[in-house]
Each structure stands twice: as C-alpha cells, then as structure tokens.
Amino acid sequence: AQTVTQSQPEMSVQEAETVTLSCTYDTSENNYYLFWYKQPPSRQMILVIRQEAYKQQNATENRFSVNFQKAAKSFSLKISDSQLGDTAMYFCATDDMRFGAGTRLTVKP
C-alpha cells in the first residue's frame, strides 16, 4: 500500500529555536499536492503549508517552510523561531487524503 511516513513520533524544541519534521511519501503521479496540517491539543486541525509538486520553489509561510525533494519523495517542515503555540501534532498529507501518523511537537520555554 502507498504510504506517508513520519519517522519522528515525538520531538521537542526550545522556544526560539528551529526544528525540522520529516515526511516521506509514495506516489506514481508527476503532478500532485502535499500538505502539512497542525492539530493543537483539544483544538481543530488547521493547514500549515501547501506545496505543489510541479513548483521548484519550496513553499514558505512566515516561520514555516518546507524542504521538498521530489526525486527523493521527501517533504520536511521547518519551523523557525519556535513559539509555545507551535506545540501540536503535525501531520503530513498527500492530495489523495493519505495522512502520516503524525509527529507530536513540544516547544519548551
């Protein structure tokens, strides 16, 4: 079965530092979309960032950016200047609605 793999079940980072969450995926498509979603404790899941596979440039949204390596089928999320509010479960997802198992990120003061 095609999979989305997040190899880090849990991570922690000190406030103001940078952390990178990894994701690899499987697809036979050439054109597709990839997503990172954030699910804070007891709160609704929200989109963090979206990447279109045909775009060479890595997507960036304020402190969040991705490192998209199409050939390697790798899609990592970098969070710069981590804030306490970044504490959440982070899910990587493909455009056929497959989600990774998630990475629980804790930002420590």
Added chain:
Amino acid sequence: KAGVTQTPRYLIKTRGQQVTLSCSPISGHRSVSWYQQTPGQGLQFLFEYFSETQRNKGNFPGRFSGRQFSNSRSEMNVSTLELGDSALYLCASSEGLAGANEQYFGPGTRLTVT
C-alpha cells in the same frame, strides 16, 4: 464566516446500534470529506462528497456510508456498530475537491461504542 461545525460533539452507543453524524461546511464550500482518527490507526480517509456526489472513498466496510444535501451539509452513518468504531470522526470542507485545496476541519465527533 462560521467554521465547520459537527454535531453531536460526543456520542455513546452500544454495539450493534447505528449512528448518524452531521457536518455543516463553511458557507460556499462544496466539498465535505470525512475521516476517522484513532490512536492506533491515525487519520484515515472515509469518503468525500462534492455537489451531492461521492467523489472518493477510502478503504472502509460498507457499514460506513454518507450523503450530502443540496446545501452541502453532510451526514455520515455507521450501522451495526463495533467496538473498533470508537474514534474521533472529523469532517473537513473545501471550496473545490479536497485533493488540491486547503481543507478546513471541524472539531470532530467523539464516538464511544460500548
């Protein structure tokens, strides 16, 4: 705009019963997708409805069904409940088909089957 709403928020049912969950998407959104979230299996896609038609379906048994109304509201039904159906059921709406578009998630319905 109001966000995605799901009712009820919590539900306790007995094995063998059936249950209907409701989802109201963001105004103007035509796609509603349903997911099951459990600690063991993570987030799994159930199905997507767009303009009252099921467009995509995940790998769930026929006991799981859904429908979408002309106002884009959607319902999900689970018949003959099993203990393993205990989960958080999330619905998400998007303007276009979910694959290429940002999905907006609701708070979920927590279903407990005893």
